[in-house]
Amino acid sequence: MPATLQPKSQILNSLVRAFRRNGYDGASLSRLSDETGLKRASLYHHFPGGKEEMARAVLISANTNFQEAVLGALDQPGTPKQRLVAMAAALSNFYDGGKETCLLALMTTGEGREVLAPQVREGLTGWINTLASVLEQAGQPQASARERAQDAVARVQGALVLSRGLGDTKAFERLVARLPHDLLA
Amino acid sequence: MPATLQPKSQILNSLVRAFRRNGYDGASLSRLSDETGLKRASLYHHFPGGKEEMARAVLISANTNFQEAVLGALDQPGTPKQRLVAMAAALSNFYDGGKETCLLALMTTGEGREVLAPQVREGLTGWINTLASVLEQAGQPQASARERAQDAVARVQGALVLSRGLGDTKAFERLVARLPHDLLA
DNA sequence: GTCTATAATAGGATAGAC
DNA sequence: GTCTATCCTATTATAGAC
Incomplete structure (x- = not known):
């Protein structure tokens, strides 16, 4: 029996979950099929380019x-400190308190890394740039704002690696709590 | 024709290279065979448990x-600062200036993550503990030395992710340069 | 200790019915 | 838009010769 029709956004959310849990190499078409509830051939209808397009x-x-x-939290009204605190909370929520992986980090390894590299870079630089502009608004010189923003993103990525590797999210929780203060210190 | 006999340590070094470049899922037996110069069946002779045992x-x-x-650099004679500087240099060398991945981080994803988790944890905690003991010797209270050591490892991991994702090792180089000072500040 | 040969399974992808 | 059926290749693993 055919699966019930679902909007493409819902299919995509399922695919995001599957890639996030398994990485590029581990996200086999069988798993993508199971996660979306669509047979392999149906996935090829939506994504003729196959796994890479997915x-x-x-x-x-x-x-x-x-x-x-x-990043939307950084566009809200308020002081830079308030906005960074809001971002930290949103960040914690997005990564489920450190239990979820970052898709960008995951996609830097595996078979698809070369083709996906431009999009990974775009995601990371967007994050860094948005963060840097807030720090500039807080009065930091452009060059140091950029470095701090880069370091902040690196600390988030590292905390996620450590939380996963240690099986303990304390490092991530501590980072989220300190990040707003550290960025403005 | 049979490959020339090679010591197990040399086989292991080849396997380390292959896993480091491809991750667990991407390190197929064909690649492991190519990298070691041994046919698949020969690999099973050395590692009857197959890929997981490798x-x-x-x-x-x-x-x-x-x-x-x-970590050996931290056991050398000298002030804590000198030893941390030596470690940072060794770190930069070990990760080839930020161009090489960390095997521990890589093994937190993929098919083998559950079975390998204890060893990943062991590697990370060993690193953290050694670092923390140096910070204690430098006069830091035990609790904060531990947290700082954890954060330092996280920053290294994050810098490696960022360097790979941005295709630019500046973030890693900057971290290595600042790490000794930051740890003692 | 290494090899060739082989088996069984899983992976990515396509054709065509409904 | 989803499906069944099929294809080819790659993957993991084993048996047994040398």
């Missing part, structure tokens, strides 16, 4: 989600 | 290499 679409989708949920 | 052995080997090359 991964590209997933990166675009996840990047959009991230911009709305996390 | 990954376990690779983690042990890489962990030993890391302890000797990087």
Whole structure:
């Protein structure tokens, strides 16, 4: 029996989950099929380019989600400190308190890394640039604002690696709590 | 024709390279065979448990290499500052200036993550503990030394992710340069 | 200790019916 | 838009010769 029709956004969310849990190499078409509830051939109808096209679409989708949920907090009214605190909270929520992986980090390894590299870079630089502009608004010189923003993103990525590797999200929680203060110190 | 006999340590080094470049899922037996110069069946002679056993052995080997090359720098005579500077230099060398991946981080994803988790944790905690003990010797209270050591490891991991994702090792180089000072500040 | 040969399974992808 | 059926290749693993 055919699966019930579902909007493409819902298919994409399922694919995001699957890639996030398994990485590029681990996200086999069988798993993508199970996660979406669509047979392999149906996935090829939506994504004629196969797994590679799915991964590209997933990166675009996840990047959009991230911009709305996390970077959007930086566009709200308020002092830089308030906005950074809001971003930290959104960040914690986005990564489920450190239990979820970052798709961008995941996509830097595996078979698809070369083709996906431009989109990974775009996602990371967007994040860094948005963060840097807030720090500039807080009065930091452009060059140091940029470095701090880069370091902040690196600390988030590292905390996620450590939380996963240690099986303990304390490092991530501590980072989220300190990040707003550290960025403005 | 049979490959020339090679010591197990040399086989292991080849396997480390292959897993480091491809991750667990991407390190197929064909690639492991190519990298070692041994046919698949010969690999099963050395590692009857197959890929999983190879990954376990690779983690042990890489962990030993890391302890000797990087953590060993912390056991040399000198002030804490001098020893941390030596570690930072060894770190930069171990990760080829930010161009090489960390096997521990890589093994937190993919098919083998559950079985390899204990060894990944062991590698990370060994690193953290050694670093924390140096910070205690420098006069820091135990609790904050531990947190700082954890954060330092996280920053290294994050810098490696960022360097790979941006295709630019500046973030890693900057971290290595600042790490000794930041840890003692 | 290494090899060739082989088996069984899983992976990516396509054709064509409904 | 989804499906079944099929294809080819790659993957993991084993048996047994040398």
